[in-house]
Amino acid sequence: xxxxxxxxxxxxxxxxxxxxxxxxxxxxxxxxxxxxxxxxxxxxxxxxxxxxxxxxxxxxxxxxxxxxxxxxxxxxxxxxxxxxxxxxxxxxxxxxxxxxxxxxxxxxxxxxxxxxxxxxxxxxxxxxxxxxxxxxxxxxxxxxxxxxxxxxxxxxxxxxxxxxxxxxxxxxxxxxxxxxxxxxxxxxxxxxxxxxxxxxxxxxxxxxxxxxxxxxxxxxxxxxxxxxxxxxxxxxxxxxxxxxxxxxx
Amino acid sequence: xxxxxxxxxxxxxxxxxxxxxxxxxxxxxxxxxxxxxxxxxxxxxxxxxxxxxxxxxxxxxxxxxxxxxxxxxxxxxxxxxxxxxxxxxxxxxxxxxxxxxxxxxxxxxxxxxxx
Numbered sequence: 001x002x003x004x005x006x007x008x009x010x011x012x013x014x015x016x017x018x019x020x021x022x023x024x025x026x027x028x029x030x031x032x033x034x035x036x037x038x039x040x041x042x043x044x045x046x047x048x049x050x051x052x053x054x055x056x057x058x059x060x061x062x063x064x065x066x067x068x069x070x071x072x073x074x075x076x077x078x079x080x081x082x083x084x085x086x087x088x089x090x091x092x093x094x095x096x097x098x099x100x101x102x103x104x105x106x107x108x109x110x111x112x113x114x115x116x117x118x119x120x121x122x123x124x125x126x127x128x129x130x131x132x133x134x135x136x137x138x139x140x141x142x143x144x145x146x147x148x149x150x151x152x153x154x155x156x157x158x159x160x161x162x163x164x165x166x167x168x169x170x171x172x173x174x175x176x177x178x179x180x181x182x183x184x185x186x187x188x189x190x191x192x193x194x195x196x197x198x199x200x201x202x203x204x205x206x207x208x209x210x211x212x213x214x215x216x217x218x219x220x221x222x223x224x225x226x227x228x229x230x231x232x233x234x235x236x237x238x239x240x241x242x243x244x245x246x247x248x249x
Numbered sequence: 250x251x252x253x254x255x256x257x258x259x260x261x262x263x264x265x266x267x268x269x270x271x272x273x274x275x276x277x278x279x280x281x282x283x284x285x286x287x288x289x290x291x292x293x294x295x296x297x298x299x300x301x302x303x304x305x306x307x308x309x310x311x312x313x314x315x316x317x318x319x320x321x322x323x324x325x326x327x328x329x330x331x332x333x334x335x336x337x338x339x340x341x342x343x344x345x346x347x348x349x350x351x352x353x354x355x356x357x358x359x360x361x362x363x364x
Contacts, residue, residue, distance in 0.1 A: 109292040113358060116311055143293045147308065176297050176304060 002035075002123040003248055004130040006149035006179075009156055010169040012136040015186040015209075016155045017045045018219040020133040022237045026225045028081035030241075032128045035072055035086040039115070039145045040135035041100040044092040047133075050223070052078045057091040059100070061118050062111045068118035069125055079226060086127065100141070108140040115148045143173060151248070152181045153206070158188050170203060182247075184240065187211040206243055209236045291344035291358050306335040307344065307358070315357040 007020040017038075024036035037058055038045045054073035060066040072086040079085055091097070103111075122130050132149060135142040146152055152174050156166050166183070174181045185208040215233045218224060225234040296307055309324045310316060316324075318333040325332060336356045339345035346359045 105290045105292040105295070108294075109290050109358065112293055112311060113314070116314070140293065143297070147293050147296070147311070173297065176301075177308065178305070 002127045002130045004119055004149045005151045005153060006132045006134050006145045007153050008134045008142060008146060009136045010165045014155045014157050017133055019155050020131055021047045021223055022225045024131045025223045026237050026241045027129045028083045028085035031082040033084040033126055034129045035122050035127045036131045037088040038090045038133050041090045041141050042135055044090040045133055051075050051087050054089055058088045059091045059096055062114055064114060068121045112144045115144055119148055138173060147177055152179045153184055155184045155186050158185055182206040207236055207240050303335055303339060307339060310358055315355050317353050317355055
C-alpha cells in the first residue's frame with residue numbers, strides 16, 4: 001500500500017505547499033515513485049504554475065468524472081527526477097472554486113469515498129508515496145484528506161497564539177481520526193520557538209526550518225531540492241525525508 | 250366604510266396571509282433538509298462527532314468501501330460480534346446501508362436517503 005502523507009496547517013501562510021512540493025520532489029529524486037495531489041480545491045496551489053500542465057483536474061476525481069490515474073501527469077522527465085513523479089492539480093478557475101464552496105454534506109461524503117478509491121488506485125499503480133497538499137484550517141476539503149492519510153504532517157509557524165490553534169486541531173481532528181502526526185516548525189526565529197513536546201499532546205517536532213527570505217521568493221519559481229540540493233532549506237527537506245523513512249519502515 | 254375601502258382591506262389581509270403561508274412553507278422545507286442531512290449522510294465532520302468505537306468502525310468502512318462484519322473485524326482487530334453490533338448501530342442511525350447478497354450481509358456508507 002502506498003504511504004499517504006497529508007501536509008496540513010492550522011492556518012494559511014505556513015509554507016505548507018512549498019514544503020509539500022519539495023518533499024515530493026525529494027522522494028522522486030532518490031528514485032521513489034511519488035504522487036503529489038493538490039486537494040485544496042477551495043484555494044488551488046501555486047504549483048499549478050510551477051510544474052508542467054495536465055489535461056484534467058483533481059476536481060474530476062471528486063466529481064467521479066475520471067479516475068486518479070487519468071488525472072495525474074508524470075512530470076519526472078521535465079523535472080529530471082530518478083523516480084516517477086506524478087502530479088495532480090486542482091482547478092484554479094474561479095467558477096470551479098465557487099462551485100466547491102457550495103457543495104453539500106452528501107457531496108462531501110461521496111468525495112471522501114472517491115478519495116479513498118484514488119488512494120487504492122495509486123497503490124495498485126505502484127506508487128510508493130502519495131503526498132496530499134491540503135487546505136489550511138478545518139473544512140471538508142482538508143479534513144477529508146486527513147482522514148485518507150496514514151500520516152499527517154502539520155506545518156506551522158512558531159508563536160504562542162498559533163500553538164494554541166495547533167493544539168485545537170490536534171485534539172479535535174488528528175487524534176479522533178487516529179492519525180500519526182508530526183510537526184514541522186517553519187520560518188523559525190531563535191527568539192520565538194514553538195515547542196509542543198512535553199505539553200498536552202506530546203507530538204514530535206520532526207524539524208525546525210529557519211526563516212530564510214530567499215526561500216519564500218525562489219519557491220514561486222523553482223523546486224529548491226532539485227535546483228539547489230545543497231541549499232540549507234533543501235538539506236532540511238532531505239533530513240525530514242530520512243526521518244520519515246525511519247518512522248515508517 | 251365604502252365598498253372600495255373594504256375591498257382594499259380584504260386584499261391587504263389576503264396578501265398578509267399569503268406572506269405568512271410562504272414563510273411557513275420555506276421554514277418547513279428547511280427543517281426537512283436539516284433532518285435529511287443529520288440522519289442520512291455520514292460525512293467526515295459527522296464522523297468526528299461519533300463516539301470512539303463507532304468512529305473506528307465507520308472509518309474502516311470508508312476505507313474498505315463495502316464489507317461484511319467479518320471483513321471489518323479483521324481490519325479493526327475486534328471480535329466479529331462486536332463489529333456486527335457497532336455496524337447495526339450505525340445502520341439504525343442512518344449512516345450505514347445494509348444489503349444481503351446471497352448468504353452474506355454487506356455494509357457500506359449510506360448515500361443519503363432523503364435526496
